[in-house]
Amino acid sequence: MEGVKTALYEKHVAAGAKLVPFAGHIMPIQYHSINAEHERVRTTVGVFDVSHMGEIWVKGDRAIDFVNKVTVNNATKLQVNQAQYSAMLYEDGGIIDDLIVYRFPDRIMLVVNAANREKDFEWLQKHAPGDVILDDASDRMSLLAVQGRHAKDVIQKLTDTNLDEIKFYWFRDGIVAGHRTIISSTGYTGEAGFELYVDNENAASLWDAIFEAGKEFDIEPVGLGARDTLRLEMKFALYGNDIDKTTNPIEAGLGWITKVNKGEFVGRDAILEVKSKGLTRKLIGFEIEGKAIPRHEYKCFQGDAEIGHVTSGCWSPSLDKGIGMAYLETEFAQVGTRFEVEIRNKRVAAHVVETPFYNRPY
Amino acid sequence: MANVPQELKYTEDHEWVRVEGDTATFGITDYAQGELGDVVFLELPDEGDDVKQHETFGSIEAVKTVADLFAPLSGEVLAVNGSLEDEPETINKDPYNAGWLVKIKMSKTDELDGLMDAEAYNQHIS
Numbered sequence: 001m002e003g004v005k006t007a008l009y010e011k012h013v014a015a016g017a018k019l020v021p022f023a024g025h026i027m028p029i030q031y032h033s034i035n036a037e038h039e040r041v042r043t044t045v046g047v048f049d050v051s052h053m054g055e056i057w058v059k060g061d062r063a064i065d066f067v068n069k070v071t072v073n074n075a076t077k078l079q080v081n082q083a084q085y086s087a088m089l090y091e092d093g094g095i096i097d098d099l100i101v102y103r104f105p106d107r108i109m110l111v112v113n114a115a116n117r118e119k120d121f122e123w124l125q126k127h128a129p130g131d132v133i134l135d136d137a138s139d140r141m142s143l144l145a146v147q148g149r150h151a152k153d154v155i156q157k158l159t160d161t162n163l164d165e166i167k168f169y170w171f172r173d174g175i176v177a178g179h180r181t182i183i184s185s186t187g188y189t190g191e192a193g194f195e196l197y198v199d200n201e202n203a204a205s206l207w208d209a210i211f212e213a214g215k216e217f218d219i220e221p222v223g224l225g226a227r228d229t230l231r232l233e234m235k236f237a238l239y240g241n242d243i244d245k246t247t248n249p250i251e252a253g254l255g256w257i258t259k260v261n262k263g264e265f266v267g268r269d270a271i272l273e274v275k276s277k278g279l280t281r282k283l284i285g286f287e288i289e290g291k292a293i294p295r296h297e298y299k300c301f302q303g304d305a306e307i308g309h310v311t312s313g314c315w316s317p318s319l320d321k322g323i324g325m326a327y328l329e330t331e332f333a334q335v336g337t338r339f340e341v342e343i344r345n346k347r348v349a350a351h352v353v354e355t356p357f358y359n360r361p362y
Numbered sequence: 363m364a365n366v367p368q369e370l371k372y373t374e375d376h377e378w379v380r381v382e383g384d385t386a387t388f389g390i391t392d393y394a395q396g397e398l399g400d401v402v403f404l405e406l407p408d409e410g411d412d413v414k415q416h417e418t419f420g421s422i423e424a425v426k427t428v429a430d431l432f433a434p435l436s437g438e439v440l441a442v443n444g445s446l447e448d449e450p451e452t453i454n455k456d457p458y459n460a461g462w463l464v465k466i467k468m469s470k471t472d473e474l475d476g477l478m479d480a481e482a483y484n485q486h487i488s
Contacts, residue, residue, distance in 0.1 A: 029426075030399060034399055035425060225426055314425060317425075
């Protein structure tokens with residue numbers, strides 16, 4: 001199989017993972033069952049190897065101002081040890097990537113999608129002033145996401161850093177299982193949890209320590225298959241499915257991170273134009289009425305009129321029904337609106353629902 | 363390694379056939395269930411329907427993907443495994459026994475000649 005092996009490759013093989021090529025890496029899609037792994041994260045705690053994600057360091061006195069200029073959220077508002085969900089845009093308002101911005105005392109870390117990493121780095125290089133230094137550390141860093149209501153209990157056993165002090169979307173530099181780790185209170189599942197950034201040479205040791213500490217909670221490894229169903233239940237966007245260079249952040253429901261009043265940034269003029277003209281379509285969440293699974297690219301109709309298309313869909317293990325996200329023409333985007341999805345030459349009834357689809361019970 | 367019972371016949375589409383007199387039972391192979399992952403539900407024909415070799419007689423929806431079911435043989439459907447409606451995961455757990463899909467009365471027994479034996483199927487998936 002073609003692709004980069006993460007530092008945890010041997011762990012996945014030993015755990016019986018089904019490995020697939022994904023964004024230039026060889027990644028575990030599942031270990032034994034997507035549904036069971038999904039359930040594990042929703043009920044106790046699971047661990048994901050997401051080392052394929054890209055980490056780009058931005059250094060220099062003007063690092064914050066530069067990042068603020070190429071991202072939509074207000075990076076200047078970040079305090080040290082705080083993180084922020086954001087996105088980079090092309091001049092025309094299309095999305096280059098969504099990302100997380102981490103503010104360290106003396107530098108910034110951008111965590112980007114694996115498939116976009118090279119494109120992102122080139123874009124950053126093109127826009128960076130001479131005194132801003134960019135360093136793509138993706139090949140040196142591993143990322144373990146420990147997610148679920150017991151994630152904190154597990155990691156707290158391995159560190160002196162008081163995890164209760166790390167609020168959602170904040171982070172600390174700490175020692176976990178004896179290894180220097182960036183402990184970030186973030187995730188892509190809708191559960192409480194942490195993402196742990198660690199040097200490659202320490203990843204396997206950290207992995208083992210986490211599984212040992214998590215035994216009492218029946219901790220299990222979780223593959224990218226369940227990562228997808230977990231994020232979909234939260235209506236978290238996936239680049240390449242729900243957002244891409246042809247979608248703008250406003251129609252994608254990312255208006256809350258798009259701070260047009262913060263000052264100049266790449267893509268701002270296009271966003272202002274979108275806002276003044278009004279949206280033609282919106283990314284909505286929907287439920288299928290009955291037993292069927294919507295999938296990427298399926299068409300949406302009301303009567304004979306095609307009104308949009310599905311961007312992501314799955315059978316929701318938590319809700320036990322087919323759910324999805326779709327771009328629908330604005331007039332059909334209100335909660336409760338009924339429409340049909342064409343699933344394998346059949347029209348299946350669906351309706352727009354409130355999102356997230358899933359709300360954690362704690 | 364996927365389990366491939368000796369006594370069954372197989373198709374290139376990863377279905378198995380168990381022949382008893384003039385009836386044939388269809389299912390999907392252990393390899394197929396492993397590739398599909400968790401099965402969420404199935405669409406199967408009704409009793410009395412005719413199925414035709416190589417044509418779709420249903421579909422199988424798994425978490426990550428959907429696959430058509432192609433009839434290994436032609437005939438009339440005698441029985442459908444109704445327990446799969448409530449417990450589709452049976453296909454993942456026991457694809458060759460409790461996870462059977464349909465039983466048919468064969469209309470063209472010479473179609474059996476085109477099926478693979480266990481050895482040939484093992485080759486096919488290796």
